[in-house]
Each structure stands twice: as C-alpha cells, then as structure tokens.
Amino acid sequence: MVNTNINMVPTTFDITAIREQFPILKTTIHGKPIVYLDNAASTQKPLRVMEATTKYYSEQYANIHRGVHTLSQIGTELYENTRLHAQQFLHARSEKEIIFTKGTTHGINLIAYSYAYQYLKSGDEIILSEMEHHSNIVPWQILQARHGFDIKVIPLQDNGTIEIEDFASLLTEKTKLVSISYISNALGTVNPIREIIQLAHENGTHVLVDAAQAVHHIPIDVQALDVDFLVCSGHKMYGPTGTGILYGKESLLEALPPFEGGGDMIKQVSFKKTTFNDLPFKFEAGTPNIAGIVALDEAFKFLDAVGFEQLVQHDQEILSYATEKLLSIDGMRIIGTAPEKVGVVSFLLGNLHPYDVGVILDNLGIAIRTGHHCTQPIMDRFGIPGTCRASFGIYTTKEEIDSLYNGLLRAKKMLS
Amino acid sequence: METIDKIQQDIIEDFSMYEDWADKYEYIIEMGKTLAPLEEKYKTEDYRIHGCQSQVWLHADFDGKNIHFHADSDAFITKGLIALLVKVLSGHAPKAIIDIDLYFLSEIGLKEHLSPTRANGLASMVKQMKTYALAYQTKQVS
Ligand SMILES: Cc1ncc(COP(=O)(O)O)c(C=O)c1O
Numbered sequence: 338m339v340n341t342n343i344n345m346v347p348t349t350f351d352i353t354a355i356r357e358q359f360p361i362l363k364t365t366i367h368g369k370p371i372v373y374l375d376n377a378a379s380t381q382k383p384l385r386v387m388e389a390t391t392k393y394y395s396e397q398y399a400n401i402h403r404g405v406h407t408l409s410q411i412g413t414e415l416y417e418n419t420r421l422h423a424q425q426f427l428h429a430r431s432e433k434e435i436i437f438t439k440g441t442t443h444g445i446n447l448i449a450y451s452y453a454y455q456y457l458k459s460g461d462e463i464i465l466s467e468m469e470h471h472s473n474i475v476p477w478q479i480l481q482a483r484h485g486f487d488i489k490v491i492p493l494q495d496n497g498t499i500e501i502e503d504f505a506s507l508l509t510e511k512t513k514l515v516s517i518s519y520i521s522n523a524l525g526t527v528n529p530i531r532e533i534i535q536l537a538h539e540n541g542t543h544v545l546v547d548a549a550q551a552v553h554h555i556p557i558d559v560q561a562l563d564v565d566f567l568v569c570s571g572h573k574m575y576g577p578t579g580t581g582i583l584y585g586k587e588s589l590l591e592a593l594p595p596f597e598g599g600g601d602m603i604k605q606v607s608f609k610k611t612t613f614n615d616l617p618f619k620f621e622a623g624t625p626n627i628a629g630i631v632a633l634d635e636a637f638k639f640l641d642a643v644g645f646e647q648l649v650q651h652d653q654e655i656l657s658y659a660t661e662k663l664l665s666i667d668g669m670r671i672i673g674t675a676p677e678k679v680g681v682v683s684f685l686l687g688n689l690h691p692y693d694v695g696v697i698l699d700n701l702g703i704a705i706r707t708g709h710h711c712t713q714p715i716m717d718r719f720g721i722p723g724t725c726r727a728s729f730g731i732y733t734t735k736e737e738i739d740s741l742y743n744g745l746l747r748a749k750k751m752l753s
Numbered sequence: 754m755e756t757i758d759k760i761q762q763d764i765i766e767d768f769s770m771y772e773d774w775a776d777k778y779e780y781i782i783e784m785g786k787t788l789a790p791l792e793e794k795y796k797t798e799d800y801r802i803h804g805c806q807s808q809v810w811l812h813a814d815f816d817g818k819n820i821h822f823h824a825d826s827d828a829f830i831t832k833g834l835i836a837l838l839v840k841v842l843s844g845h846a847p848k849a850i851i852d853i854d855l856y857f858l859s860e861i862g863l864k865e866h867l868s869p870t871r872a873n874g875l876a877s878m879v880k881q882m883k884t885y886a887l888a889y890q891t892k893q894v895s
Contacts, residue, residue, distance in 0.1 A: 367774065690828035692807040700774045708806050722827070723806070751779060752829050 369702030377728035440581035444568030459485035497673035519551035524673030525681030576636030680729035697748035761857035785832030791825035805874030847890035
C-alpha cells in the first residue's frame with residue numbers, strides 16, 4: 338500500500354519500548370501470555386491515555402463549556418485542545434470542522450440523518466459498497482424507509498477490491514451521496530478513495546468516508562483528499578472508547594440541520610423560537626464524553642510520536658510475514674487479497690468452523706475475531722458464514738504471528 | 754434408562770481424568786461425533802437455536818412418556834456441547850427435564866460458558882430444551 342519500501346525507514350523503531358507502553362500486553366489468558374490479534378475491533382491503550390483519564394478525573398474534572406469556575410475552564414481548555422489536535426491530525430482547515438462523537442457509528446448516523454433530512458428525497462440515489470460495515474448500511478436503510486431514496490451498491494471483486502469503473506457506472510445525475518469505507522475492516526482492502534472522491538465531485542455528488550480502519554494506518558489529509566465528510570472512532574486508534582471524530586467541510590456542516598437537540602448546541606431557547614449554536618457545537622448536544630475526549634489527545638500524541646512512516650512500515654512488515662506464514666498451512670484460504678491492504682488477515686482453515694478455531698486459539702491465549710465482522714454482505718458475497726480474522730497493531734510482533742501459526746496447527750490437529 | 758443424576762455423575766467422573774484444557778475439548782469434540790445424525794429436514798431456520806456463532810439445530814420427539822432430543826451443529830465444539838446436553842436430557846420425562854439442575858456443567862468447568870453473553874449459546878440450548886419439555890408437559894396434561 339502507501340509505502341512498502343522497508344529500506345527507506347529509519348531503524349529507530351523499538352518494539353520493546355512500544356510494548357512497554359501497553360500494560361495489558363503483560364496479562365495472561367488461560368495462564369498463557371496474551372497474543373492480542375483483534376486490533377481491527379479495537380486497539381489496546383497506551384499508558385499515557387490511561388494516565389490522562391485518571392489525572393482528569395482525579396485533578397481536573399468538572400462539566401465544561403458553561404462554567405466560570407476554574408475546573409470547568411481547565412476542562413474546556415483540555416477538551417478544545419483535543420479538537421485542535423484532531424484538526425491538525427486530519428489537516429482540516431478549521432477546528433469548526435471537527436465534531437466530537439461517540440464513534441464512527443454515531444458519526445455516520447449524524448451525517449445520515451442530517452443529510453437525508455436536508456437533501457434526500459424519493460428518486461434520489463446514494464451509493465454504498467458491498468464491503469461496508471453494518472454501521473454504514475443500516476442507518477441508510479432506516480432513512481431510506483423514511484425518505485424513499487434508492488441505495489446502489491458497488492460490487493466486490495473476488496480479491497476483495499472494488500473496480501473504479503463499477504463505481505463510475507453507478508453515478509447518475511440522481512446520485513447525491515457516496516458513503517464508503519476507506520479500509521475494509523473484514524478484508525483489509527484499501528479503497529481508491531482519492532479517485533472515488535474525484536469522480537463523485539465531477540458528478541456533483543458528496544462523499545462520506547468511513548475512516549474507522551484508516552486513521553491509524555494511513556496519514557489523512559482531508560483537504561488534499563477534498564473529502565466532504567469523514568468519520569472515525571477513538572478506540573480503534575489507541576484512544577478511549579466512546580470517542581470519535583466527524584470531520585465535515587464547514588460550508589456543508591453549516592447547511593445541515595442539527596441531528597440531536599439539547600444543551601450546548603443552542604444559542605437561545607424559547608418556546609417561540611430556538612436558535613442553534615455555531616459550529617462545531619451545533620452538532621454536540623448534551624454533556625459529551627469529556628474524559629474520553631481529553632484522553633484522546635494522548636492517542637494523537639502517541640501516534641505522532643511513533644509516526645506514520647513507522648506505523649505503515651511495521652504494519653506492512655507484519656502483514657506480509659503473517660500472510661506468508663499462514664499460507665504455508667495446508668488448506669489455508671485467505672479472504673481478501675487486495676494488492677493494497679493493511680494489517681488484517683481474514684481466513685478460513687480447511688472446512689473448519691471459525692468458531693471452533695477461535696475457541697482453541699483462545700485457550701492458547703490468542704485473541705482473534707470470528708464471525709461476520711459486522712459485514713454480512715461480504716460473507717454472502719463469498720458464500721461463507723464467517724471468517725477467522727487476525728488483525729495487527731503497532732505492538733504486534735513476529736513472535737506473536739508464530740504463536741498464531743502454531744495455534745492454528747494445534748487447532749487443525751484437534752479438530753480433524 | 755439411567756437417571757439424569759447418574760448421567761451427570763458419569764460425565765463429571767470422565768472429566769475428572771483430564772487436567773489439560775485440550776483434553777477436555779477433545780472429549781467434547783469426540784462427544785459431538787457420537788451424536789446420531791439429524792435428519793436434513795430439521796436443519797432449517799425453524800429448528801435453529803439462536804445465540805450461537807455457529808449454527809445449531811434441535812428437534813424433540815415425545816413418545817407420550819419421554820422426550821428424545823436430536824441435534825446437530827456445523828461447528829465441532831458446539832456440536833459437542835449440544836451432544837453433552839442431549840446425553841444428559843434425552844429420554845427423560847418432561848417434568849424431570851424442567852426440574853433439572855444441570856450442575857455437571859459447573860463441575861466440568863463449563864459454568865462460565867453458561868453465561869448468556871457467551872457466543873457458544875450453551876444457555877440458549879438449555880433454554881430451548883426446557884421449552885420443549887414445557888410444551889410437551891402442557892400437551893400431556895391437556
Ligand atoms: C469500517 C468500520 N466502520 C464502522 C465501524 C463501527 O465503529 P464503532 O463501533 O466504533 O462505531 C467499524 C468498527 O468495527 C469499522 O471497522
């Protein structure tokens with residue numbers, strides 16, 4: 338994918354030092370050292386994220402934004418500081434374009450509801466892909482029932498990619514919006530987002546990108562991409578659960594109605610007429626996950642400190658090592674063999690049920706995910722009930738891949 | 754027919770020979786292989802037990818006195834788990850099945866698997882078997 342030239346990267350990457358920052362990697366599961374390979378579901382948290390949470394609750398906590406007292410002001414500053422960091426991280430033009438959410442799902446629902454309310458009506462079309470997470474399918478179906486627009490689907494190829502021509506052929510003058518993942522959580526496929534956005538814009542179509550699997554794998558520049566909306570989750574990028582970011586172009590966010598009503602998102606409330614707050618607050622109703630957002634800043638700092646060059650290089654190195662190692666097992670079938678992939682390997686071992694494989698591995702201390710990964714249409718496309726999925730993080734070692742390999746051999750033996 | 758209690762005791766005794774988790778799982782997997790084949794017509798949505806990551810189908814016959822369970826699964830471990838339950842509960846009267854305390858599950862270290870949040874669906878299987886028993890008991894009385 339982005340850059341796989343291993344020689345270019347400085348050798349400052351010290352995985353031992355990285356692992357030291359993740360206390361959970363020292364725990365044992367069923368008496369065995371944990372091998373955590375479920376990072377696409379959620380990543381573990383570095384100490385600095387936990388320390389920031391504890392510090393915030395033990396020394397700095399109060400509700401934010403409306404307080405004149407010192408703690409409230411400190412909290413507000415910390416919270417808004419994360420927004421500035423998020424703005425830099427995504428290269429947004431203004432901090433007004435950064436909305437805090439509970440996560441990707443919340444971000445998609447926010448845009449979907451506001452956008453559909455404002456723009457979508459019967460006869461309109463939106464485009465999704467066959468590889469979308471249920472979070473990027475179901476909200477649209479719920480709204481489709483209400484607003485009557487059509488949903489078109491970019492089909493998946495056998496290797497788990499989509500063809501840009503297929504996408505282009507779905508664009509019509511009725512296409513209002515494309516909502517698509519940057520990277521597939523079930524297959525690891527990196528989609529040609531730049532081309533998709535370009536083609537969509539030429540057609541006068543808006544684009545929402547689900548970057549849940551991308552923000553910690555690919556440096557994202559929303560201005561260079563010219564993306565209209567982009568969403569991600571804090572918990573998949575080494576940050577706290579219940580945090581997320583929605584980026585939206587200021588002019589577009591200005592034009593959308595609020596999704597939720599409540600405190601913080603208003604200017605004036607009366608029973609005659611209520612006016613809404615300015616961006617970004619218009620979309621942040623109610624007391625947010627303050628501690629989470631405060632600690633999310635530490636996740637950005639962690640990613641900044643490691644740097645994308647190393648994140649990408651490590652991920653690609655583990656991915657190719659794992660792919661090769663797993664393929665050496667008789668009967669191994671990898672689902673998702675796109676030329677551009679991140680550290681996610683979905684597989685089936687002979688005709689063994691993923692559930693059985695997952696249980697045996699768990700008893701060996703190895704955490705993988707089994708099932709449909711919230712992407713049932715992908716499973717239907719390949720005619721399989723589910724897969725085993727190993728997904729890697731910045732702390733994943735080759736030794737852990739060896740453990741997975743040995744665990745799979747063991748599972749195979751026990752189950753045949 | 755042995756009492757449900759006796760069958761539970763026998764399984765506990767079998768398991769007590771195993772120290773290692775792998776031996777226990779191998780026993781469970783072997784158990785699944787002893788399960789009589791389930792007729793294809795029962796491998797449908799109507800007979801499917803939900804709450805398992807794998808598919809499990811359960812059918813129950815009633816001979817007027819006792820209930821006979823027939824089951825299958827597409828995963829070995831799940832099949833072993835349902836086979837254990839079939840071994841313990843099949844061939845008994847509805848009332849015995851309704852009243853049973855399946856203490857063997859905790860004795861053999863499967864207690865945590867009974868939690869409804871577990872992906873294996875053991876709790877759903879037990880519930881479904883008891884539901885059959887209740888249904889047949891009602892039929893018997895009426
Ligand atoms: C591609 C993708 N989209 C959406 C989601 C949903 O994210 P969350 O559960 O954090 O809202 C996920 C998480 O698995 C994902 O991988």
